[in-house]
Amino acid sequence: MQVLRFLLLATSLFIAAPAVLTYSVMPVAAQDVQAPDYTAWEKQAKTAEQTLADDRASNKALEQLRADLVEWRAKFTAAQGINAAPIETLKNQIAALGPAPTEDAPDAPEIAKRRAELNDQLAKLQAPGLAAVEAHSRAEGLIRQIDARIRARQATELLRLSPSPANPANWPAGWAVLQQGIKTLSAETTEAWSNPTRRAELKDNLPAIVFYLLVAAVLVLRGPGFMERMTTRLLTGVSMRARNIAAAVVSLGQVIVPILGTIFLVLAIKASGMTGIRSGALIDALPGAAYAFFFARWIASWLFRVDGSYAPLSERASEARFHTNLIGLVSALEIFRTAFITEVRPPLSMAAQAVWAAPLVCVVAVLLFRLGVLLRPRPSEGVSGAKEFRNKIMRLIGTATVAVSVVAPLLAVVGYVAAANALIWPAVGSLGLIGLILLLQRFATDSYVLVFHKGEDGREALAPVLISFVLTLLALPLFALIWGARTAELSETWTRFSEGVTIGDTQISPAAILALIVIFILGYAVTRLAQSALRSTILPRTELEKGVQNAIVSGVGYVGIFLAAIVAITGAGIDLSSLAIVAGALSVGIGFGLQNIVSNFVSGIILLIERPISEGDMIEVNGQFGTVRGISVRSTWIETFDRTDVIVPNADLVSGVVTNLTRTNLTGRLIIPVGVAYGTDTRKVQSILMEIAEAQPLVMVDPAPSVHFVAFGADSLNFEIRAILSDVNFKLDVQTEILHQINERFIAEGIEIPFAQRDLWIRNPEDLTGRKRAQPKPQPAQEPVRDHDGDDLSGVHNDPDAEGDDA
The missing domain is CATH 1.10.287 (Helix Hairpins)
Incomplete structure (x- = not known):
């Protein structure tokens, strides 16, 4: 029943926490x-x-x-x-x-x-x-x-040292306790039966007793198996998405139903009136013992499934389930043992207590040792991420379980029986609580996947991880209670935590932090609502440019967040004046560490106010050419023509040189060089090029396009077409069309488009015939090959001492 009490206490603390926080936030009137x-x-x-x-x-x-x-x-x-x-x-x-x-x-x-x-x-x-x-x-x-x-x-x-239970001299004391206990139970039963009043009570309550016994027999003997079959049927035979959740809820009957059966059994025995003080203690321990056994059986049935669907342990699952069931059985026996010796008068001697406690400690230690070995996953290659972290936790739990199972029986054998009990049984309770946390985490994950229509990938999302963290955090008080912490100590810890810490004249408590978070979230939500209204309803009906609208929306967002923070801090009762010195010292360090970020932030505000660039502008900065797709507080997003994204810090846009091709309008100049062969009629070429340029629909009439004869090139007569386009975004398209038309017209008019040519003159061609000679003889120096301008094209330098080749 310990784990059940711990869970109930945690639930009450969880429910009472908001009330405590609310109480600490609300001021107390002086008259109250x-x-x-x-x-x-x-x-x-x-x-x-x-x-x-x-x-x-x-x-x-x-x-x-x-x-x-x-x-x-x-x-x-x-x-x-x-x-x-x-x-x-x-x-x-x-x-x-x-x-x-x-x-x-x-x-x-x-x-x-x-x-x-x-x-x-x-x-x-x-x-x-x-x-x-x-x-x-x-x-x-x-x-x-x-x-x-x-x-x-x-x-x-x-740390009390008792007589060693391994010493045979101490065994008679334990045997005497057993004999005395049996005699006491027998005497209580005989005394009750010999009492006419109790026999009359038994006769009057006989129908109720029979009813209680029948219900108890059905619930205890048939109930767990029936609930387990229903759970298996839901897991394997139902195709609905919520089958895991439904099976988990139904499986709780494996614990609840038999416990109800034991409660009916207790009612039947109590109704008979044949119990005494010591037998009554044993009867009262029945529900707790039943809970220990059936809870362990339920945990094992979920955690150690053969299919491995719920547990990190799929191999040797049957063996792990068997040992867990035995641990639950031994835990139930421990509850009966404690109840059996509680009402002993006079109290047991230290030797008798040691003899009675040590055997169960040793038995459960053996079972825990094997379970700890099974919980340690085998090393596997290629495992990373969440699975690797889970394996580390499982290895840690398994190692701790093995260590406890070795140390506890040694302490018991030596005589430190109280220390052994304080170590082994909290370890059993902790393992049960860890198993319960794992099942609750899986149940919460299944619910998240079902409610938000996520696939199996949704199990790796952030929300299930946060849920697992919260469940683990809520379980910490339960672990503390299991390991012997007093309820008063936990209450004291919560009180100190609620009081918070004092910095200067300011008291910072969890209640103040909660109030700050709630107020800030409300302010943030109002800010986003106002931004949405401006963006979708108010600003589109004005004549403001798109860039100005975005600047106004962003400015409202910054101001709203700032005001929400100020109101939240003030509403939480935090006095910023007392933190001014600390804030000043921190601001200096933050200023040095975040100066680039602050510079980019201020630059972003300048960009939003002055608007030298806007979304959709075609700009060139730091050698990057593209279209502005977004301006944020820290950086600007530019999409290049090859569809890559370039993130440019705002400081570079404010302090550097930026070429904005489309800031005031979309017009831009296009220059196309054209070369023709020497001997071509230049007037005719100029007329053809002008016709082609004027025929383009995107070429502006005012100013009109022009064709210029610009130079006598080394290989061609060079012309340039210069035109102003109404939309510079189509510059490449217009250039492509003009080049196509130039090629077609020049072919039709017989105008040659030259290319670079070179004439090679070779002296002594007879030396290149490839004739073989008996003996090599000195060859005259090879002259370099030159073009009309006298440039060396062969890369050969005259060397009078060099010998010639055949080719």
């Missing part, structure tokens, strides 16, 4: 706060101090005393806000009188008198709050002393 009874508090405090000094109170009594002190501390916390509003008013009045007087600058008599009166009133109003602060500090100290005392006692109990 009553001054504590300091006389009664003084009496309570002296009693606590005397109890701690005597050190004779039990842990239960100390816990009750601590609960009383916590109530007093809560009263003192509330009393610290008494007269808060009048105190604030008086402080403002005193501040309005000017700075405090000094020897060099004393107050005027009237101001000095008024300042003294206000200070007296302020001292009287602050007195109840100061008294509450002092009492709160005293209560806080007493609570810490009680916690330290209880922890010291727990440590002493864990």
Whole structure:
């Protein structure tokens, strides 16, 4: 039943958390706060101090005393806000009188008198709050002393050395306890049967007893198997998308149904009236033992499935499931053992306690050892990402399980039975809680995939990871309870966490952070709504350019986010003035580290205001030529003609040289060079080129295109067509069409388009006939091959000492 209690406690903490946060956020009205009874508090405090000094109170009594002190501390916390509003008013009045007087600058008599009166009133109003602060500090100290005392006692109990259960001399003590227990149970049954009143009660309740027993038999003997078959049928025989979720919900019956059966069995036995003190303790332990066994059986049926659909362990799943079932059975026996020795009078000797506890510790340690080995996944190559992380966690859990299973029985055999129990059984509970977390994570992932219509890839999305993180975070208090943490300690931790930390005069608490986040989200949502309204409804109906509209929308977004942040900080009660020094120091460091980002941010604002470029402009910057597709706060996105994206920092656009081809209009000049052969009629060529240029629809009439005879080239007579296009975006298309028409007209008119030519002159051609000679003889130096201009084209240099080749 421990895990069930832990889950219920976690749920209550989760439900109560928002209420606590809301309570801490809401101010307490002065008239709602009553001054504590300091006389009664003084009496309570002296009693606590005397109890701690005597050190004779039990842990239960100390816990009750601590609960009383916590109530007093809560009263003192509330009393610290008494007269808060009048105190604030008086402080403002005193501040309005000017700075405090000094020897060099004393107050005027009237101001000095008024300042003294206000200070007296302020001292009287602050007195109840100061008294509450002092009492709160005293209560806080007493609570810490009680916690330290209880922890010291727990440590002493864990380190207590009992007689070794491995020593046969201690076995008779344990055997005596068993004999005495059986005799006590027999005596209680005989005494109850010999009592006529109880026999009459049994006779009167016999129909109800028979009914309870029948229901219990059906639920315990037939219920788990029936629910397991239904779960398997849903997983294998149903094709609906929600089959995993439906199967998980139905499978809970494997735990709930048998526990209900044990509850009916308990009702039947209690209705008989034949139970005593010790037998009643065993009967009351039945539901807890049933929960331990059937919960372990349910966890094993899901985590260690043969098909591996829910668990990281698919190999040796049957063996792991078998050991988990046995661990649940041994845990149930441990619950019965604890109930059997609880009502023993007088209490058991240390030898008897050791003999009774050690066997179950050793048995469950053997089972845990094997389970830990099975949980360690085998190393596999090519595994990365989430699967690799999961394998690391599984190896860590398996290693820890093996270590606990080795250390605990050794401690028990030596005699540290309390330490062994405090180690082995929390380890079992932790494994059960880890299994439950894994199932809840899978259930949440299945629900996410179903609700948002995601495929199997949706299981690797961010939302399931965040859900898993939140579930793990919520489980931390349960792990703490399993390992012996007291509820009071967890409550104290939550109280300190709720109070937050103090920086200067500012109190930063989780409630303030939550309020800040909520207010900022609301402000951000309002900002986005306003941007959407401007972008889609208001600005399109104006005559503003598209770039101006985008600038206005972006500006509204920046201003809205800034205002949302200011309102959120103010609404959370965070005083920025007390953080001014820290913020100033941080701003210097941030300024040096983020100067490039800040420069780009300011440049982006300048671009949005001055608008030297806009979306759709064709620009050239840093050797990159393309069309502006977007302007953000930090950078500008340019799409080049080869469809690649270039991200240019805004600082380069503001401080560098930018060529904007389409800023004011889309017109642009096109220049096409054309060459013809020497001897061609140049007037005719100019006329043909002019006709072709004027025939293009995108060539503007005003200014009209022109054709110029520009140079006598080395191989051709060079002309240029110069024209202004109405849309420079079609520059390449117009150029292509003009070149096509030039080629067609020149062919029709017999005009030659020349290309570079060279004439080669070879001296001594007889040396290149390839005739063989008996002996090589010296050859005359080879002259280089030259063109008309005398340039060397052969790359051969005269060398009188070199020998000639055949070719």
